[in-house]
Amino acid sequence: MIQWPRAVYLHVPFCLHHCGYCDFTLVARRDHLIPQWFDCLQRELEQHRRESGARLPVDSIFIGGGTPTHLSVLQLQQLAELIAGHFELQPGGEYSMEANPDGLEAEKLRVLYEAGVNRLSLGVQSFDDDVLQLLERTHRADAAAEVVCEAASILPAVSLDLMFGVPGQSEASWQRTLERAVSLPVVHVSTYGLTWEQGTPFFRRQRSGELQRVEEELERSQYLQAIQQLTGAGFEHYEVSNFARPGWQCRHNLVYWRAEEYLAFGPGAARYVGGVRSTSCRSVVKWLRSWSEGRACVEEEERCEPEQRAREAIMLGLRLRRGFDVAEFESRFGVTLQQLAGAALAQGLRRGQLELADGQLRLTETGLLLADSVTAEFL
Ligand code: SF4
Numbered sequence: 001m002i003q004w005p006r007a008v009y010l011h012v013p014f015c016l017h018h019c020g021y022c023d024f025t026l027v028a029r030r031d032h033l034i035p036q037w038f039d040c041l042q043r044e045l046e047q048h049r050r051e052s053g054a055r056l057p058v059d060s061i062f063i064g065g066g067t068p069t070h071l072s073v074l075q076l077q078q079l080a081e082l083i084a085g086h087f088e089l090q091p092g093g094e095y096s097m098e099a100n101p102d103g104l105e106a107e108k109l110r111v112l113y114e115a116g117v118n119r120l121s122l123g124v125q126s127f128d129d130d131v132l133q134l135l136e137r138t139h140r141a142d143a144a145a146e147v148v149c150e151a152a153s154i155l156p157a158v159s160l161d162l163m164f165g166v167p168g169q170s171e172a173s174w175q176r177t178l179e180r181a182v183s184l185p186v187v188h189v190s191t192y193g194l195t196w197e198q199g200t201p202f203f204r205r206q207r208s209g210e211l212q213r214v215e216e217e218l219e220r221s222q223y224l225q226a227i228q229q230l231t232g233a234g235f236e237h238y239e240v241s242n243f244a245r246p247g248w249q250c251r252h253n254l255v256y257w258r259a260e261e262y263l264a265f266g267p268g269a270a271r272y273v274g275g276v277r278s279t280s281c282r283s284v285v286k287w288l289r290s291w292s293e294g295r296a297c298v299e300e301e302e303r304c305e306p307e308q309r310a311r312e313a314i315m316l317g318l319r320l321r322r323g324f325d326v327a328e329f330e331s332r333f334g335v336t337l338q339q340l341a342g343a344a345l346a347q348g349l350r351r352g353q354l355e356l357a358d359g360q361l362r363l364t365e366t367g368l369l370l371a372d373s374v375t376a377e378f379l
Pocket residue numbers: 014015016017018019022023024026065066067100123
């Protein structure tokens with residue numbers, strides 16, 4: 001019998017505008033597809049309900065996008081009812097929604113609050129209008145700061161996404177963004193370096209020389225700047241890219257970093273259930289067409305063998321600043337770290353990139369700056 005995951009993700013693939021660097025699953029200026037998306041999402045949820053046979057209890061719900069708050073007030077209510085009909089958020093559970101500052105009126109925030117949403121993740125990216133313009137974001141810094149305050153007056157928790165490594169973004173600009181972020185009523189901050197994804201307009205503009213990648217050294221220094229500024233303001237650096245005030249870590253994302261299982265619905269959504277990882281079609285139109293005919297639309301599916309699961313658990317667990325408990329890991333996967341990845345472990349320890357302390361394996365400060373390559377050694 002399947003032990004159903006207690007975390008669920010839903011993907012809302014609509015945005016006002018398609019930012020040039022973004023390769024997420026979404027469509028912009030195609031709001032006429034929203035009713036069909038609702039219809040298909042309902043079909044997907046109903047199919048799952050037939051398999052599970054029950055309205056499942058969950059500890060976290062995460063509605064991501066796209067821009068979920070691009071939906072109208074009525075559509076947000078409709079979405080909340082649809083979700084409540086299929087999942088029962090347990091007392092103390094986390095209910096997150098991603099949002100953009102544009103068009104996020106108080107009425108929408110109140111609807112979210114009434115629906116039980118208790119955490120808003122706002123894609124602010126920067127408090128510098130020049131940086132926002134370069135990123136093709138449609139909001140401006142002052143307006144975003146106002147939305148943050150309004151959201152925090154209605155919802156229990158507001159998180160900000162901020163971006164560094166943007167062409168033309170100086171250390172002074174990044175510093176001002178960080179300072180403004182910590183001056184606002186937010187309990188969580190995620191910081192990401194701009195990535196240049198193949199197939200995006202930014203990737204082409206970089207290839208043609210129109211946009212210059214930021215030097216690695218500057219990007220590293222901006223990352224260290226974020227750590228210094230945010231921890232100095234009382235945020236705990238709990239994951240490579242994430243910072244939280246005490247008690248406000250993102251519980252949904254902790255499920256991913258602990259290599260636990262999760263459900264997911266909507267186009268492009270990736271799930272991990274019963275040892276099988278699968279991803280729905282990333283083309284919104286293809287996903288809609290398929291579900292409109294009552295057929296699931298899965299692009300990739302793989303059963304994860306125990307060894308692969310254990311290796312991924314190391315890679316993900318090392319993203320947490322406290323690392324992971326080695327004894328717990330060994331009893332969960334029935335293998336010792338030494339047997340599974342002795343060479344990678346020895347290399348990381350020898351190079352001072354990893355440390356073992358109080359039974360936890362974690363990245364050192366040196367390892368943190370090379371997190372992707374150090375953790376990839378375990379795969
Ligand atoms: S608003 Fe966010 S999800 Fe939408 S296109 Fe821009 S970066 Fe991508």
